[in-house]
Amino acid sequence: MPEEPPPEIAELLGCGGKIEVADIGAAAIAETPPYKKLIDLGLARLNAFDADVRQHDELRRIYGGDLALFTQILGDGSEQMLHLASPASGMTSLLQPSSPGLAFFNxxxxxxxxxxSERVTTTRLDAVEHLPNLDYLKMDIQGAELQVLQHGVERLRDCCMIQLEVSFVPLYENQPSFGEVDVWMRDQGYIPHCFTDVKRWSISPVRRRNSDRAPFNQLLEADIVYMKDFARVESWDDEILRRTALIAHYCYDSFDLVGHLIAKLQDRGSLPPGSLHRYLELLNKSRQPQAQ
Known part of the structure; x- marks a missing residue:
């Protein structure tokens, strides 16, 4: 049976092969992840990391054949303690919770x-067998994100976009702050693209509307998306431009970024003249908002 033709945007961009996505902490999904549309359209494959094999059947049900499952606990390759909190809290981590940090918030x-707690042997991302180099990474592992990034530089060498959970007020001991993560990401050639979610929380002991979850102004954490630094775009190969555009379009509705990258590909002669105009026509056709 012949494969379905690619969606029009993917066909316009002409990416070779499927986008390799990794979700580290894949079972901790409270809502539809941004990459799911890519997988549903047959444009991507998910490499899902979750050490709890009880979660695997549900992941298989959702993602079918475009899924590879990994049970490694990622870190720096050393033995560490995994601190087990209630599953409902989502706060199980390689890092010990910080009593002052926790007490600050209701x-x-x-x-x-x-x-x-249990002793576990962590695995470096670069050392995971049968894992391809990644085009897109999403990670939410309760404060250990920077440790994984630092030991996954080769796997992430050509990674187009990375979505991380970052903390403004650390909830764990020795947890890197947003600033530390941001400095490291910039040193690796990435810049912030957008926040997909910014979470605020009320400060103890004052509560709003008698609820812990009704915030005032204090920042708690956020999901931030990084992209390769556009100032270095001339050094990107064509495939990185194409894949960045595909992820930006389907995962984040970043149509202005996609248009910018298509224009670059046009200028290089890697896309035919009129490709940007065609992209804008497709946006109008699908009734998506078009930037002026």
Missing amino acids: GFTAFGEIHG
């Missing part, structure tokens, strides 16, 4: 209560 002392 409700977090209970969220961060540790029910037990």
